[in-house]
Amino acid sequence: MTADTSARYREFKMPDVGEGLTEAEILKWYVQPGDTVVDGQVVCEVETAKAAVELPIPYDGVVHALRFDEGTTVDVGASIITVDVAPGTPSEAPAAAAPATEPEPEAEAAEPKGRQPVLVGYGVSEASTKRRPRRGAAAVPEQGAAAAAIQAEMNGVPAPAALSRPLAKPPVRKLAKDLGVDLATITPTGPDGIITREDVHAATAPAPSPQAAPVAEPVPAPVAAAPAVAGRETRIPVKGVRKATAAAMVGSAFTAPHVTEFVTVDVTRTMRLVEELKSDKDMAGVRVNPLLLVAKALLVAIKRHPDVNATWDEAAQEIVLKHYVNLGIAAATPRGLLVPNIKDAHDKTLPQLAESLGELVSTAREGRTTPAAMQGGTVTITNVGVFGVDTGTPILNPGESAILAVGAIKLQPWVHKGKVKPRQVTTLALSFDHRLVDGELGSKVLADIAAILEQPKRLITWG
Numbered sequence: 001m002t003a004d005t006s007a008r009y010r011e012f013k014m015p016d017v018g019e020g021l022t023e024a025e026i027l028k029w030y031v032q033p034g035d036t037v038v039d040g041q042v043v044c045e046v047e048t049a050k051a052a053v054e055l056p057i058p059y060d061g062v063v064h065a066l067r068f069d070e071g072t073t074v075d076v077g078a079s080i081i082t083v084d085v086a087p088g089t090p091s092e093a094p095a096a097a098a099p100a101t102e103p104e105p106e107a108e109a110a111e112p113k114g115r116q117p118v119l120v121g122y123g124v125s126e127a128s129t130k131r132r133p134r135r136g137a138a139a140v141p142e143q144g145a146a147a148a149a150i151q152a153e154m155n156g157v158p159a160p161a162a163l164s165r166p167l168a169k170p171p172v173r174k175l176a177k178d179l180g181v182d183l184a185t186i187t188p189t190g191p192d193g194i195i196t197r198e199d200v201h202a203a204t205a206p207a208p209s210p211q212a213a214p215v216a217e218p219v220p221a222p223v224a225a226a227p228a229v230a231g232r233e234t235r236i237p238v239k240g241v242r243k244a245t246a247a248a249m250v251g252s253a254f255t256a257p258h259v260t261e262f263v264t265v266d267v268t269r270t271m272r273l274v275e276e277l278k279s280d281k282d283m284a285g286v287r288v289n290p291l292l293l294v295a296k297a298l299l300v301a302i303k304r305h306p307d308v309n310a311t312w313d314e315a316a317q318e319i320v321l322k323h324y325v326n327l328g329i330a331a332a333t334p335r336g337l338l339v340p341n342i343k344d345a346h347d348k349t350l351p352q353l354a355e356s357l358g359e360l361v362s363t364a365r366e367g368r369t370t371p372a373a374m375q376g377g378t379v380t381i382t383n384v385g386v387f388g389v390d391t392g393t394p395i396l397n398p399g400e401s402a403i404l405a406v407g408a409i410k411l412q413p414w415v416h417k418g419k420v421k422p423r424q425v426t427t428l429a430l431s432f433d434h435r436l437v438d439g440e441l442g443s444k445v446l447a448d449i450a451a452i453l454e455q456p457k458r459l460i461t462w463g
Contacts, residue, residue, distance in 0.1 A: 014046070014079075014080050023073050023074060025074070040058075057083065060085065067082070166188070257434040259439065267425065267453045268424045299327065300448070305445050308445050309325060309378050312436055319435075326378045377397055382406070385409060389407060394431050400433075432445075
């Protein structure tokens, strides 16, 4: 009689970060089969669409098998490593692992109930979290009709019956009602079978006249593409942060109506203040640079014009005013563009803001930014001046109302007190969501930022 192998061998699954992510790429394994591991030991590093995260193993034992190679993208919930939690116990070796895409009933039975491991620490209880459906022969859980049909086809079972009520957001339902369109007659094109505004408008478009059928013309033979010359092109897979950034920028650019305004300002006094603060004992141990005072100027401008700090709720058709500022800082890293944010930046003193800014930038460049650090931003600053660029037209971070671009600070001829003198000058650009921010409000915010940087004493009189 053999020992219970399901109790001896534990399967550690790709955790759910809790941010709606469904997959992660294994960047690096820190252990190999035969290595001894202890509870809390980091066994691998994975990259989600938001950050690179190290995964700790939640029990002691000896690594029996690694289920995936480095560079493989794995679904959340898939087993990635098998650990022998009772090494030295006489028993039969576990059966060869099934392909990673197949269900693992023995491993499922071995998983304890209750709290499950997530990317950072241990997460919510089983009853309060939803897992990505596994690819088994079981019935597909209720979801969008299109997604359910695709999942059923992958499982080799008949597609489930369509949901009785078509999926559509409230504004789309109202549009269909106003146009007299029955949602049940529309073929959805949105994600998970959701009917979009474009679907409704397409349903009201007149059908093409059958009398004007064009005469078929001979189709010319396709021209063969010139064969690629080795070494002249390199194809890079789009994944991880780059994939998430691309999707976010496209979604933002074609959802929020962007308006960008510009102002050129003399920041000579601000640069003098930066030099003075560097020798101030209250600023000892923190990095003082122009970006710090730009951030403080933006926070003061938001305090004077709080309506700019908002977000658009499309589903509820509401504008949500934020009574806090989570200040995002765009950071260029080897993994791509990251926008972590300083939580409750509006409550911080200048030394506290400088400390938070320094930690945020260094953490991003070292690749240690967590997904939580990139959630909940309200406005963002992007400092393109470090690349010698005068300014740009920045795209809004999704869900935010405004983004400020700071250009390079250069010595330029400037009229000062009636005379042309060399002054330190920069150009600021403020992009904002025109659904939330009209031209007057956006102009006032940008003008206030410029006025503070021109006369930094306004940080005291206005702050």
